[in-house]
Amino acid sequence: MTEGAFENLHSTVLLEETVHALAVRPGGIYVDATLGLGGHTEGILEAAEGTQVVGIDQDPAAISLASKRLKKWKSRFKPVKGNFADIRQIAAGQGYPEVDGIVADLGVSSIQLDTVERGFSFRADAPLDMRMDPAPGSKTAADLLETSTEVEIADIIYKFGEERASRKIARWIVEAREKGSPIRTTKQLADLTERALGRKRGDRIHPATRTFQALRIAVNDELGKIESFLIDAVDILKTDGRLAVITFHSLEDRIVKHAFRKLTGKCTCPPRIPACICGAKKVIELVNRKPIVPGEDEQKKNPRSRSAKLRVVQRIADQSQTP
Numbered sequence: 001m002t003e004g005a006f007e008n009l010h011s012t013v014l015l016e017e018t019v020h021a022l023a024v025r026p027g028g029i030y031v032d033a034t035l036g037l038g039g040h041t042e043g044i045l046e047a048a049e050g051t052q053v054v055g056i057d058q059d060p061a062a063i064s065l066a067s068k069r070l071k072k073w074k075s076r077f078k079p080v081k082g083n084f085a086d087i088r089q090i091a092a093g094q095g096y097p098e099v100d101g102i103v104a105d106l107g108v109s110s111i112q113l114d115t116v117e118r119g120f121s122f123r124a125d126a127p128l129d130m131r132m133d134p135a136p137g138s139k140t141a142a143d144l145l146e147t148s149t150e151v152e153i154a155d156i157i158y159k160f161g162e163e164r165a166s167r168k169i170a171r172w173i174v175e176a177r178e179k180g181s182p183i184r185t186t187k188q189l190a191d192l193t194e195r196a197l198g199r200k201r202g203d204r205i206h207p208a209t210r211t212f213q214a215l216r217i218a219v220n221d222e223l224g225k226i227e228s229f230l231i232d233a234v235d236i237l238k239t240d241g242r243l244a245v246i247t248f249h250s251l252e253d254r255i256v257k258h259a260f261r262k263l264t265g266k267c268t269c270p271p272r273i274p275a276c277i278c279g280a281k282k283v284i285e286l287v288n289r290k291p292i293v294p295g296e297d298e299q300k301k302n303p304r305s306r307s308a309k310l311r312v313v314q315r316i317a318d319q320s321q322t323p
């Protein structure tokens, strides 16, 4: 990655809206659970005097780039390489068992997408990798396609890509493998999906879009960690502290909406169950009932922002301690 990467900074999604929604307090302690290039972190550092931000990212490249970019903030910015599923331990490890606010801007960053050799994009040819955390020994997307059964591959593409032709794509992937030429590069996979689905004139998106999204979500277990992260995040907020979450597709947004509903005390048990088993307890209030979405200007400047939704909640006083 080059210094040119910093040009991507304009792509921080819903920056003003998020910083505003967090109601940043002077001297407050914040966690940016998805540091990326540090756009939201910088917004918080600039918003009020003496704020401090712990910036978490599982991608060492993001930690290194953001650290360079945010150097001038010295000890007010604390980068930590880790998974946001461990937010409680990470914040406590920095000396903050409780914090004033948390932001999470979920999914993949534009710099990850644009760094060809990381294999997230079907627009260039590279090894099919897609790991946000390229720890030695962890499974790449190519490994996943080589070691999963046809049914498992179809399920991934259906569940995480909402792709109706998932079975056909999975069958073609496994056929290629059986013929001794497994799918190992982004171009091989993009071409295969295009051949399997055909491309109609006027299609707004490339036929491989949903399959690539699905594999990326599976490789990084992107959906598996969101709910427990939200529960822990709310738990370490001080009273009146806020959590702002930006999602980019309906699968993420559904998990966030559902978790927030439960944390507002609404029972989410199936309708015919005789007694509540979901353990709903009111610990937050919704700050916005409808999600905040980017304005037309932002959508024009940054097409990736088009699907973004920002949901914000506020921690309420612990009711179990009131008489």
Ligand SMILES: C[S@@+](CC[C@H](N)C(=O)[O-])C[C@H]1O[C@@H](n2cnc3c(N)ncnc32)[C@H](O)[C@@H]1O
Binding pocket: 012, 013, 033, 034, 035, 036, 037, 038, 039, 040, 041, 056, 057, 058, 059, 062, 082, 083, 084, 085, 105, 106, 107, 108, 109, 110, 132, 225
């Ligand atoms: C959309 S980008 C964030 C961009 C950032 N807000 C900015 O302004 O530059 C999401 C980042 O979160 C990281 N990420 C995704 N899931 C994560 C997880 N479970 N734990 C830690 N980092 C994660 C990715 O590596 C990526 O860098």
Ligand SMILES: [Zn+2]
Binding pocket: 266, 267, 268, 269, 275, 276, 277, 278, 279, 280
């Ligand atoms: Zn319930």
